Amino acid sequence: MSLESNIGQIRTHLQRRKNQIGLIGTRLNVNEVSGNSMNAHISTDWSEIEENFGKELDLVPDKETQSFAEKRGIIDAKMKAGEDVLEHECGHRENKAGERLGCPYNLWTHERIKEGVARGLQEIGKKGIETYVTNAFEDVLDNINCRRHTDFAGQTLFWNNQGLVNSQNGIFNQFYEAFVKTNLLLAGRAADHTLLKRFYTNERQVNEAVKLFVDELKKTSGEQSVVKMHEKRGFQTLFNPQDTRARAELWHELGYQFARHLGKLLDESQMPDERMFGSGDEDENSPEQNPFDREMKIPGNRQKIAKERYEKRFGLAVHRDVKEQLYDLYKSISRDIPVETSHYTASQSIPIVHFGRRFVKEDEQKFKFKGIGFREDGEIDVRTSKHSVSYPVSFKKHKSKFPNFKLALMDRSRSMTLNTDNETDTMGNPVNIGNKESIPWGDNSKYHFALKGYFGVDNFLERQGVAPYIESCVLGFSGESAVRGKSNIVAKSLLTLPSGATSLDVSGLERELEENALLLSISDGEVPGIEREAYAFFENKFNIAKQKYQGVSTKHDTGEISEPEFAREEAIFKTTEQMFNRNQWKKSFELRLAKCDMAHIQVGRQTEFSLYLQDINKPVIYVRGDNDLSKAMVSFVSGYYRQKPVQGGIRII
Numbered sequence: 001m002s003l004e005s006n007i008g009q010i011r012t013h014l015q016r017r018k019n020q021i022g023l024i025g026t027r028l029n030v031n032e033v034s035g036n037s038m039n040a041h042i043s044t045d046w047s048e049i050e051e052n053f054g055k056e057l058d059l060v061p062d063k064e065t066q067s068f069a070e071k072r073g074i075i076d077a078k079m080k081a082g083e084d085v086l087e088h089e090c091g092h093r094e095n096k097a098g099e100r101l102g103c104p105y106n107l108w109t110h111e112r113i114k115e116g117v118a119r120g121l122q123e124i125g126k127k128g129i130e131t132y133v134t135n136a137f138e139d140v141l142d143n144i145n146c147r148r149h150t151d152f153a154g155q156t157l158f159w160n161n162q163g164l165v166n167s168q169n170g171i172f173n174q175f176y177e178a179f180v181k182t183n184l185l186l187a188g189r190a191a192d193h194t195l196l197k198r199f200y201t202n203e204r205q206v207n208e209a210v211k212l213f214v215d216e217l218k219k220t221s222g223e224q225s226v227v228k229m230h231e232k233r234g235f236q237t238l239f240n241p242q243d244t245r246a247r248a249e250l251w252h253e254l255g256y257q258f259a260r261h262l263g264k265l266l267d268e269s270q271m272p273d274e275r276m277f278g279s280g281d282e283d284e285n286s287p288e289q290n291p292f293d294r295e296m297k298i299p300g301n302r303q304k305i306a307k308e309r310y311e312k313r314f315g316l317a318v319h320r321d322v323k324e325q326l327y328d329l330y331k332s333i334s335r336d337i338p339v340e341t342s343h344y345t346a347s348q349s350i351p352i353v354h355f356g357r358r359f360v361k362e363d364e365q366k367f368k369f370k371g372i373g374f375r376e377d378g379e380i381d382v383r384t385s386k387h388s389v390s391y392p393v394s395f396k397k398h399k400s401k402f403p404n405f406k407l408a409l410m411d412r413s414r415s416m417t418l419n420t421d422n423e424t425d426t427m428g429n430p431v432n433i434g435n436k437e438s439i440p441w442g443d444n445s446k447y448h449f450a451l452k453g454y455f456g457v458d459n460f461l462e463r464q465g466v467a468p469y470i471e472s473c474v475l476g477f478s479g480e481s482a483v484r485g486k487s488n489i490v491a492k493s494l495l496t497l498p499s500g501a502t503s504l505d506v507s508g509l510e511r512e513l514e515e516n517a518l519l520l521s522i523s524d525g526e527v528p529g530i531e532r533e534a535y536a537f538f539e540n541k542f543n544i545a546k547q548k549y550q551g552v553s554t555k556h557d558t559g560e561i562s563e564p565e566f567a568r569e570e571a572i573f574k575t576t577e578q579m580f581n582r583n584q585w586k587k588s589f590e591l592r593l594a595k596c597d598m599a600h601i602q603v604g605r606q607t608e609f610s611l612y613l614q615d616i617n618k619p620v621i622y623v624r625g626d627n628d629l630s631k632a633m634v635s636f637v638s639g640y641y642r643q644k645p646v647q648g649g650i651r652i653i
Contacts, residue, residue, distance in 0.1 A: 007032055007053070010082050014051065017083055021090050022097025023049075030082070036165055037275065038081060038158070040089045044294045049089065051082055059157045061164065068160075068195040072153040084146075084154025088277055091146045092138065092291070100241040103141035109248040110292035111305050111317070113138060116252035118319035120259025129268055130319045135276055135290055136179050137258045140186065141251065145239060147187040147230040155183070155277055156192040162274040163199035172199045173272035175265040178209050182262075185214060186229045209261045216257040220250060303332040306438075315437035326495040327488065329438060334455035337634045403597065404471045405461065405637065409521030410454070411603075412476040412498035416447040416524055420603075420625040440497050446603055446625040447498055450522050453633030454494065458487050460638050473512055477523055482512050517596040518640055520633065524603035524625060542573035590616055599636050603629060 011030040018028050027048045035054035042049050059077035060069050074080050087095055094102040104110035117137060118130045143155065159180050163172060172180065177200055184192050200206075217226050221234030229235055240247045266272075295301055306328040309317065316325050373380070418424065419442075423431050433442025441447045461467040472490040475482040483493040513519060549566040561569075598618050602610040603625040610620045621636065623629045 006076065006079070010053075010079050013079060014082055014086050017086055018049065018090070021087075021095055023090065037161060038078075038085065039275070040085045042089050042092075042291050044291055044298075046093055046291075049086065051085060053078060053082070057161075059161055064195060064198070065157070065160055068156070068191055071191045072151070072156075072189075074153055074157070077157055081154040081157050084150050084152070085158070085277060087146045087150050088139075088142060088155065091142045095146055095149060100244060101145055101239050103138050103145060103239075103251070104292060105244060105247075107292055107295050107301060108305065108308065109244065109251060110134075110138070110290075111296070112248040112252040113255040114319050115314075115317050116255035117259040118317070120256040121263050122318055123260055124263055126259075126263050126266065126268060129263075129266060129271070131290065131293060132271060133259050133263055133266070134255065136175075136262070137255050138290075139276055140179070140182055140258070141238075141254075143183050143187050144229050144235070147228075152187055152189070152192065156188065156195060158277050159274075160195055163196065166273045166275060167199055168273065170199060171201055173265075173274060174201060174203060174206050175262060176272045176274045177201060178206050178262050178265055181206070181210050182213060185210070186217075186226055206265060209265055212261040213258055216254065216261075220254060299328070299331075303328045307332040310435070310438040310443075313435060313437045323492045323495045326439070327492055330451055330455040330491075330495075331459065334452050334459055334630070337452070337456040337459075337630055403640075404473070404517045405457065405520075405641075409519070409523070410450065410474055410476055410494065411523040411525070412447070412494075413501055413525070414499050416450065416498050417441045417445050419444050420446060444626075446524055446629065449626055449629040450633070451494060452627075453522075453630035455491065456630055456634040457637045458491060460634060461487070461641070464641065466641065475512055477521075484512070513592045513596055518637070519593070519596050519598040520637065521598070521600045522603070522629070522633070523600075523607075523609070525607065539573065542569055545569035593618065597640065601629065601632050601636075 007030065011028070014030060015028050018026060023046075026046065029048065029050040031050065031052050032055055033052045034056075036056040036058070038051070038053050038057055040049065040051045057078065059081055060066055060074075068074075069077060091102050093105065094100065104113055114130055114134045117134045121127060121130060121133060143152070146152075162176075163170065167173070167176075180196060181200075184196070214226060217229075217238075218224065221229070221232070221238050223229070223232050223234035226232075226234070229238070238250070240250070296305075302324075306325055309315070310329055310333070316322055415422070417433065418430050419432050419434075421432075425431050430442065430445065432444065434444030434448070436442045439448055458467070458472075461470060467487060470487075471484065472487045473482055473484040474490050474493055483490050545561060545566055546569075548561045549563070551560055593616070598613075599621065600610060600613050600618060601621045601623060603623055606622070610622075614620050619636075621632050623632050
């Protein structure tokens with residue numbers, strides 16, 4: 001029977017099976033496409049399932065396959081394969097609604113599995129193939145569960161098709177061979193082995209990889225044998241529907257073992273040509289192949305997972321970029337900062353229906369024309385609407401041009417990695433700085449709360465709908481070059497460990513400051529360029545270096561330094577000397593500040609810099625450096641963009 005004649009029957013049958021699974025509201029599309037294979041696609045929200053059958057697809061092309069079909073009682077190979085791929089794809093979520101059985105079942109479990117796989121691959125020196133190996137591992141567990149509802153024959157037909165169509169010279173890729181053997185050992189039958197063994201290499205390393213993983217599975221399930229795993233008591237241990245979080249951790253560890261053993265068979269430069277059951281035509285190492293990976297692309301989901309990992313102290317994931325994870329984490333936790341967001345909203349009643357008639361008043365410039373008529377005195381005049389029905393419409397009310405928000409001065413000196421009490425060990429290293437598993441500088445450090453405040457400001461501007469109109473810029477106090485552009489790019493530039501001493505790049509600041517801008521500076525100490533003692537420090541350091549270079553012993557130290565070392569110290573001093581030309585510096589700085597609005601947040605005690613800003617009537621906010629720092633940043637900026645006046649003076653939080 002040709003596909004053209006039974007495509008409707010296949011669609012009807014699969015529709016019935018889908019409803020039996022419990023996906024009543026899920027749409028099912030069954031299509032005929034070009035090619036000689038089949039694939040399936042499930043939407044991110046699980047609202048639509050699509051199965052595609054190639055026009056040239058022949059699942060029973062030779063005598064060996066025909067013999068297999070007879071042994072397994074297969075009447076319609078395409079119907080059977082379509083049924084099994086539907087079962088398989090639904091099984092990644094739930095292949096019977098309400099059972100809580102499926103792999104990975106939810107996004108959190110998928111992330112934990114992928115993390116385990118990434119750890120395993122990292123251990124054996126493999127990278128860039130986490131998605132492919134994760135898909136393979138989840139398919140293995142999915143098939144164990146699906147075996148409770150299907151005899152597996154449709155999957156075997158699919159793997160047979162891959163061996164005939166996509167394998168190299170009729171031989172499976174070693175990883176794919178190990179993958180198929182693992183599946184058949186756990187959920188297959190003797191006839192399945194008989195059909196597919198013609199594609200095996202039977203290399204020692206393949207069989208060893210399968211054995212090692214199966215041994216791990218035995219330990220996890222508590223079973224001596226894992227053949228027909230779906231029928232054993234160990235199945236409940238493996239799938240534990242009562243505690244999906246515990247199950248996620250169990251699969252995390254199994255994914256690690258799977259990647260460690262089977263991953264050795266993969267060559268990153270030449271991935272297998274054979275397809276996974278149900279996969280499409282895309283690169284199988286692409287996140288697009290996995291609906292849970294597609295869900296991971298949604299910012300809200302990424303941020304939720306980052307926050308949950310942080311709260312559980314799981315640390316940063318191996319399979320994701322560090323800065324991307326930190327960005328998602330700070331976007332999430334900064335939402336805890338309370339801030340009002342309704343001040344830009346206004347409303348106006350807009351007439352939508354006019355009815356009745358009246359004569360136009362003398363002072364009316366605009367009116368809804370309704371014709372002409374005679375007044376009581378007999379004069380002809382224009383008539384307009386007497387009544388109207390109005391509808392209140394809300395809209396955003398703001399300035400025609402928003403000031404650019406410039407977090408232009410962020411202290412990224414080493415002292416910001418300390419806690420509010422500036423505690424260190426005997427070696428001068430920060431202590432009591434909180435969770436370092438997810439946050440390299442610790443979630444009890446001053447820098448953490450500064451970042452939390454920055455991201456809180458970012459969130460506020462996004463909620464207000466003004467973020468697209470504002471350009472951000474960051475200039476570190478530690479002498480780093482300015483980063484300017486979209487808020488996410490600027491924010492990611494801050495997500496590295498602070499180091500060095502506090503210093504002010506005056507020329508860089510002057511380049512970045514502009515009219516109609518908001519400057520918010522944060523520091524926990526003095527800012528060289530305004531502090532007299534700082535100049536003395538650098539001058540003294542240079543003089544010592546000069547004496548050492550000239551071979552003169554001092555009360556501080558003896559010995560000599562090289563010419564490059566002296567040249568470096570001399571360059572630092574000359575730069576410092578230029579920066580500390582106080583009259584010129586102050587004059588230039590104040591002229592720049594006069595063109596923009598500014599506030600300074602001082603962490604800890606008063607400094608000469610903070611006192612100087614108070615003298616020129618710039619707001620200075622003194623904070624301890626914990627959550628009060630975050631709140632102060634968000635509160636000030638939100639007030640500013642709600643068009644509250646910026647006033648000088650002192651605020652203590």
